[in-house]
Amino acid sequence: METILYCVQYFVDLGAAVMLPIVIFIVAMCLGQSFGKALKSGISIGIGFIGIGLVIGLMLNNLAPAAKAMSANFGISMNIIDLGWPGSSPMTWASSIALVAIPVAIAVNILMLILKLTRVVNIDIWNIWHFAFTGAIINIATGSYTLGILGVALHAAYAYKIGDWFAPVTEKYFGLKGIAMPHGTTGWFAPIAVPVDLILNRIPIIKDIDINLESFEKHFGSLGDPAIMGAIMGIIIGILAGYDVRGVLTLGIQMAAVIILMPQVVKHIMSGLLPVSETARTVLQKHFKNSTFYIGLDCALLLGDPAVVAASLLFIPVTIFIAAIVPGNQILPFGDLPTIGFFIAMAVGVHGGNLFRTLITGSIVMFMTIWISNQMIGLHTVLAANAGQVTSSVSQFASLDQGGSPVTYILTQIMNTTNVTGLALIGIFYGACVVCTYFWHKKQLAAMTQEAELRLENK
Amino acid sequence: MKKIIVACGGAVATSTVAASAIKDLCKANQIPVEIIQIRMSEIESNLDGVDLIVTTMRIKKDFGKPYVNGMAFLSGINKETTEEQILSYLK
Numbered sequence: 318m319e320t321i322l323y324c325v326q327y328f329v330d331l332g333a334a335v336m337l338p339i340v341i342f343i344v345a346m347c348l349g350q351s352f353g354k355a356l357k358s359g360i361s362i363g364i365g366f367i368g369i370g371l372v373i374g375l376m377l378n379n380l381a382p383a384a385k386a387m388s389a390n391f392g393i394s395m396n397i398i399d400l401g402w403p404g405s406s407p408m409t410w411a412s413s414i415a416l417v418a419i420p421v422a423i424a425v426n427i428l429m430l431i432l433k434l435t436r437v438v439n440i441d442i443w444n445i446w447h448f449a450f451t452g453a454i455i456n457i458a459t460g461s462y463t464l465g466i467l468g469v470a471l472h473a474a475y476a477y478k479i480g481d482w483f484a485p486v487t488e489k490y491f492g493l494k495g496i497a498m499p500h501g502t503t504g505w506f507a508p509i510a511v512p513v514d515l516i517l518n519r520i521p522i523i524k525d526i527d528i529n530l531e532s533f534e535k536h537f538g539s540l541g542d543p544a545i546m547g548a549i550m551g552i553i554i555g556i557l558a559g560y561d562v563r564g565v566l567t568l569g570i571q572m573a574a575v576i577i578l579m580p581q582v583v584k585h586i587m588s589g590l591l592p593v594s595e596t597a598r599t600v601l602q603k604h605f606k607n608s609t610f611y612i613g614l615d616c617a618l619l620l621g622d623p624a625v626v627a628a629s630l631l632f633i634p635v636t637i638f639i640a641a642i643v644p645g646n647q648i649l650p651f652g653d654l655p656t657i658g659f660f661i662a663m664a665v666g667v668h669g670g671n672l673f674r675t676l677i678t679g680s681i682v683m684f685m686t687i688w689i690s691n692q693m694i695g696l697h698t699v700l701a702a703n704a705g706q707v708t709s710s711v712s713q714f715a716s717l718d719q720g721g722s723p724v725t726y727i728l729t730q731i732m733n734t735t736n737v738t739g740l741a742l743i744g745i746f747y748g749a750c751v752v753c754t755y756f757w758h759k760k761q762l763a764a765m766t767q768e769a770e771l772r773l774e775n776k
Numbered sequence: 777m778k779k780i781i782v783a784c785g786g787a788v789a790t791s792t793v794a795a796s797a798i799k800d801l802c803k804a805n806q807i808p809v810e811i812i813q814i815r816m817s818e819i820e821s822n823l824d825g826v827d828l829i830v831t832t833m834r835i836k837k838d839f840g841k842p843y844v845n846g847m848a849f850l851s852g853i854n855k856e857t858t859e860e861q862i863l864s865y866l867k
Binding site: 402403440441443444491492493496542543544580581583584586587588591594598602612614615616617618619620621622623626629655656658659 | 784785786787788789790791792793796813814815816817818820821831832833834835836837847850851852853
């Protein structure tokens with residue numbers, strides 16, 4: 318018995334970059350991949366982990382001291398860097414709960430399909446990391462692996478319902494027929510857009526404001542290029558930190574490099590997961606292939622819409638501004654800025670492309686996200702430490718996506734309450750939004766059925 | 777050598793699925809390709825010498841290059857049509 322425990326411990330101590338390639342290789346072989354392909358998948362996921370370690374090191378070693386200097390100069394406290402989802406997803410995949418999360422999320426999906434609780438057939442395996450993040454955080458907070466798995470299941474079930482509720486928006490506004498977005502980021506904030514829309518519709522004058530910023534992209538589009546945006550951010554932080562010219566320019570180029578290199582290294586993790594996601598897709602499609610189902614896909618599909626592009630550009634400065642006014646905020650938004658669109662894409666759809674309304678919903682969303690991710694710093698740091706990413710120069714970790722998700726926060730607080738006021742405030746506010754969304758969805762469905770009937774009568 | 781941009785929202789998840797499928801497709805048809813996998817917001821600054829743009833989401837903007845929507849690689853619906861479309865631009 319002791320020998321087995323010793324072997325398991327030795328295996329876990331190898332670290333994510335060695336352990337996961339072995340796990341993925343074995344899983345891929347079991348799923349019937351050829352030896353060469355399985356080996357390639359395994360090594361690929363290892364490459365991703367080594368790569369993200371290098372890039373996050375580059376980011377934290379240079380940006381963190383600058384952010385500290387900037388904070389000291391201005392008496393503000395934004396000295397923890399937002400890693401963004403490219404930073405938090407690898408940590409999650411390295412957690413002990415991640416690989417179990419994939420079968421759990423698929424099992425919950427199949428169960429809900431059989432019980433007719435959802436119409437979403439989720440084939441988006443990558444984004445199971447959002448559910449796994451919730452599970453891993455709960456596991457750390459409570460020390461219980463079972464509660465962690467329960468967290469994965471609950472978050473997954475909720476995401477599939479979100480997919481159902483917003484499928485009409487996905488079809489009507491974004492023109493993606495038969496597609497749903499049971500996504501960890503776009504998913505959770507979408508219900509906030511619904512009450513905002515209902516309230517704004519009742520206020521005279523304001524209800525008629527409709528800002529359309531088609532020309533916005535033409536004028537500021539190049540600033541939205543991630544390389545340029547990263548450089549500008551680096552230079553501004555360097556100046557505020559009181560660096561000399563050489564230091565300012567160096568930080569600018571370093572941050573441009575971080576923003577561009579991040580997805581380039583993280584994509585290897587996705588490559589490693591391909592055999593798993595392909596098998597899952599084939600199996601699910603074979604059994605649920607009827608037109609009454611929605612196919613659940615990544616909400617990256619929404620980020621091409623011009624109004625979403627314009628809103629994403631707008632929210633880069635807006636998010637930094639909000640970070641400055643959130644009480645007690647310690648986090649400097651950075652890693653999530655190039656893909657801030659993930660936080661607002663579905664709101665654009667709910668608001669029918671109205672950027673004024675998106676600005677209001679998005680501001681509420683970002684305020685809440687930043688506040689929650691501050692509450693999560695402690696647990697997030699443990700997650701990073703478990704993945705072996707804590708270095709001597711950086712001791713605290715945070716991310717807006719997924720560290721700032723109210724779903725993760727509420728579930729964690731319910732299972733291990735540390736902040737009753739926080740749980741009550743976020744829980745009541747978010748719960749109200751979800752209830753509102755439920756009735757809004759019923760009404761939408763009724764309207765759509767009526768429309769379809771009218772069309773039939775006219776024929 | 778043909779140059780293909782494969783783009784999605786974050787240049788990590790969906791574009792990797794599409795890029796890997798396109799790589800296999802070109803290998804099977806013996807077309808040498810270079811695949812540039814980037815975010816959608818980086819397409820504009822990477823257009824030089826590109827023969828084809830594939831995105832996993834719908835784009836409404838015209839970049840003046842041949843364009844194919846690669847959503848079929850994710851959903852599996854009409855995958856053959858998409859593959860034929862891609863090959864027709866590369867041959």
